[in-house]
Amino acid sequence: MARPKNKLTNAELKAKGPGKYSDGDGLWFHVRADGGRQWVLRYTSYGRRHEMGLGAYPGVSLKAARLEAEKWQAVVRDGKDAIKERERQRRDAERNLHILRDIALDAFESRKAELKGDGKAGRWFSPLELHVLPKLGKMPVSQIDQRDIRDTLAPIWHDKADTARKALNRLSICMRHAAALGLDVDLQATDKAKALLGKQRHKAQHIPSLNWREVPAFYQSLDGGTITELALRLLILTAVRSYPLRHLHLDQIDGDIWTIPAEAMKGRKDATEDFRVPLSQEAQRVIAEATLFARDGFLFPGVRKGVISDMTMGKFMERRGMVERPHGFRSSFRDWVAEATNTPHDVAETALGHIVGGAVERSYRRTDFLEQRRALMERWGSAQIVDVKRRGKGESVVVSL
Known part of the structure; x- marks a missing residue:
């Protein structure tokens, strides 16, 4: 009843x-x-x-x-x-009301050890910070679908293709991070959003670089003795990336060898070995001159604290009216190696700090071609200080090697 x-x-x-x-x-x-x-x-x-x-x-x-x-x-x-x-x-x-911003910050925190300088430069997080979180940051991660992602990235998908691709990649990592935390998310949302967005029209643009024949003239113009000019000179002479150069510490130098910690090398997340850079006589002279400015052991200190910023050298070149960028000197060096020397491919790529060959091949090849690279970098350094002669009224530069 x-x-x-x-x-x-x-x-x-x-x-x-x-x-x-x-x-x-x-x-x-x-x-x-x-x-x-x-x-x-x-x-x-x-x-x-x-x-x-x-x-x-x-x-x-x-x-x-x-x-x-x-x-x-x-x-x-x-x-x-x-x-x-x-x-x-x-x-x-x-559990399913965790907002994307919290998930993104947690994902970033868990990956800092894999990033250069623990990600302090912000390059990993900035695509999310600038282009995703303003629209989706307060949204529960379990409610985000491919339409939300498409609508968020559509404005930059073609015009800022590389940035949009990075933002989508970081968002995918965040979604997987949320799933690992036990949250109910759609792990295919980013792939489906990519299908909705379509193929990108934008073509990747290479960083502008000086022709290697013009580098000596520019190098010799860096005669002001400032920290920025010294940093640019050493950047040219070593063909390294900006980050390890800006963070160069005096205890990393031993004679004519500069040892860059593995974690400071881009593209070497899983590397356990440091990278040795042979220093030419000209590079050693630049280091000796820069040592007078050293602070807290750093060869290129900032104005107030830390080291010079990533933009310092670029702004210097911009004030000179140049469209080329500091990173482009790596391309200048690589073109010089290809056109003016008979250097083997593996030696040339190793000189740039690139990982050459697959995992199995690397496990058998234990050399870093230090002696061959020492001769190569000495030759490159000498090329920057030889007499520069201009032909006719043009701006092309002939360098005797």
Whole structure:
């Protein structure tokens, strides 16, 4: 026989004094001595009686309380404890309400050890910070789908293709990070968004670089003796990237060898060996001159603290009216090697710090071609200080090697 229900009316709820009043089927209306009124569901689970709060009146109306009571009584009839089931559902809901910004920051934190300088330069995080988080940062990660991602990246998908590609890559990493945390996310969302966005029209643009024949003239023009000019001279002479050069510490130099820590080498996340750079006589002269400016052991200190910024050398060249960038000197060097020397491919690539060959090949080849590179870098250094002769009225430069 069904238990009586719907005993109370809205008029009675307002008139009731302190006490507990049954509406039937386990739903009770409790009026406290202080005047507070709330709904309670009584049920029995595994032989024990429980009372489950359903909210305060009038925030929870009579109709809403009856619907809630019916829902949880169905859970009890299904053999579950209503209170425990509600807590489980609440935990699941909270777990899936993690917003993307929090997930992105956590993913970034967990990857810092893999990034140069623990990611302090911000290049890993900036595509997210600038192009994804402003629109999706406050959105629960479990609710992000391919349409959200498409709409977010569409404005830059073709015009800033490389940046958009990096942003999509970082977002994919964040989604996988969220899944690893146990969150309910669509791991295919980024791939589906890429399909919706279509093939990018933008073609990658190489960093502008000086023709290797013009590098000596530029090198010899760096005669002001400033930290920036000395840094540019050494950047040209060693053909390394900006980061390890800017963070060059005096204890990394031993005679004519500069040893760059493995973690400072781009593209060598899994490397366990440092990278040795042979220093030409000209490079050693530049280092000796720069040592006068050293602070806290760093050869190229910043104006106030730390080291010179990534933009310092680029801005110097820009003020000279140049479109070329410091990183382009690596291309200048590589072209010189290809056009003016007979250097083997593996030696040339190793000189740039590139990883040559597959994992198996590298496991058998233990050399870093130091002696061959020492002769190569000495020849490159000498090329920068020879007499420069201009032909006719043109700007081409002939260098005798």
